[in-house]
Amino acid sequence: MAERACSRSIPRSPEELYEGYVFDLDGTIYLGEELLPGAKRLILKLRELGKRVIFLSNNPTKDPEMYAQKLSGLGLPTPPEEIVNTVVTMTRWLLENHPDAVVFPISEEPLKKSLREAGIRISEDPEEIDIVIASYDRTFEYKKLQIAFDAIWYYKRARLVTTNPDRYCPFPGGRGEPDAAAIVAAIEACTGAKCEVNVGKPDPVMLKTIMDMLGLEARECVMTGDRLYTEIKMAKGAGMPSAVVLTGETTVADLENEPEENHPDYVLERVDQLVPAHLREEFGWADA
Numbered sequence: 001m002a003e004r005a006c007s008r009s010i011p012r013s014p015e016e017l018y019e020g021y022v023f024d025l026d027g028t029i030y031l032g033e034e035l036l037p038g039a040k041r042l043i044l045k046l047r048e049l050g051k052r053v054i055f056l057s058n059n060p061t062k063d064p065e066m067y068a069q070k071l072s073g074l075g076l077p078t079p080p081e082e083i084v085n086t087v088v089t090m091t092r093w094l095l096e097n098h099p100d101a102v103v104f105p106i107s108e109e110p111l112k113k114s115l116r117e118a119g120i121r122i123s124e125d126p127e128e129i130d131i132v133i134a135s136y137d138r139t140f141e142y143k144k145l146q147i148a149f150d151a152i153w154y155y156k157r158a159r160l161v162t163t164n165p166d167r168y169c170p171f172p173g174g175r176g177e178p179d180a181a182a183i184v185a186a187i188e189a190c191t192g193a194k195c196e197v198n199v200g201k202p203d204p205v206m207l208k209t210i211m212d213m214l215g216l217e218a219r220e221c222v223m224t225g226d227r228l229y230t231e232i233k234m235a236k237g238a239g240m241p242s243a244v245v246l247t248g249e250t251t252v253a254d255l256e257n258e259p260e261e262n263h264p265d266y267v268l269e270r271v272d273q274l275v276p277a278h279l280r281e282e283f284g285w286a287d288a
């Protein structure tokens with residue numbers, strides 16, 4: 001019998017291993033500048049067992065290399081290929097769905113660089129822009145809004161999409177920065193257009209991109225995160241098993257108050273409980 005967490009009887013741990021493991025980062029693998037308990041040995045063990053590991057982020061202001069460096073700096077050596085942020089998902093979404101489109105990214109350098117490297121044409125000429133990509137852009141200015149406005153409203157040719165739906169990006173200590181939703185709202189307000197696509201959490205597009213990359217089906221993977229309304233919601237939308245870890249935002253009380261249809265398949269007190277109990281015993285992980 002599996003151990004149960006909270007009164008709604010959600011199992012604490014999977015009974016078997018999966019082929020693919022998708023992880024949120026902050027609150028799941030690290031908190032601020034420290035790896036969370038069990039994260040390092042879990043990831044090393046999964047790789048050793050030949051499982052596929054992917055780390056997710058909605059933030060399009062960083063390259064996968066920057067996340068790989070951060071994880072490596074925290075003591076968990078990680079290749080950039082294991083990182084999928086919205087720079088990666090937007091680039092792959094365009095290649096898959098609109099490979100010939102001319103795009104105008106309202107973004108910082110990492111997204112532009114990735115689009116250029118993928119051979120996607122970037123333009124600031126509203127007469128030839130097919131897709132305006134709104135994102136988290138700390139270099140946003142009136143000129144960019146004007147180009148988007150002209151391409152969407154005046155020339156009536158461009159569609160609006162976004163990297164991620166976040167209203168703000170929280171910082172440790174309570175401050176934060178306006179995120180991509182603010183740029184989307186500015187463009188929607190002046191053009192009357194509606195943003196059509198979001199390639200970040202909680203849209204299942206993000207997980208579908210990962211399944212394509214890994215060549216795995218949803219049921220062969222498990223999504224682990226600390227937020228019910230992003231990672232768990234996305235996993236449910238993609239038909240992927242999911243685990244919430246209680247080292248970040250979600251508490252046991254949150255789970256009790258959440259309608260059952262939003263519940264994850266597993267509730268972990270620490271992330272290395274993703275490994276089934278009989279294997280933890282075999283590995284000598286008595287503290288997990």
Ligand SMILES: [Mg+2]
Nearest residue numbers: 024026027226
């Ligand atoms: Mg998180």
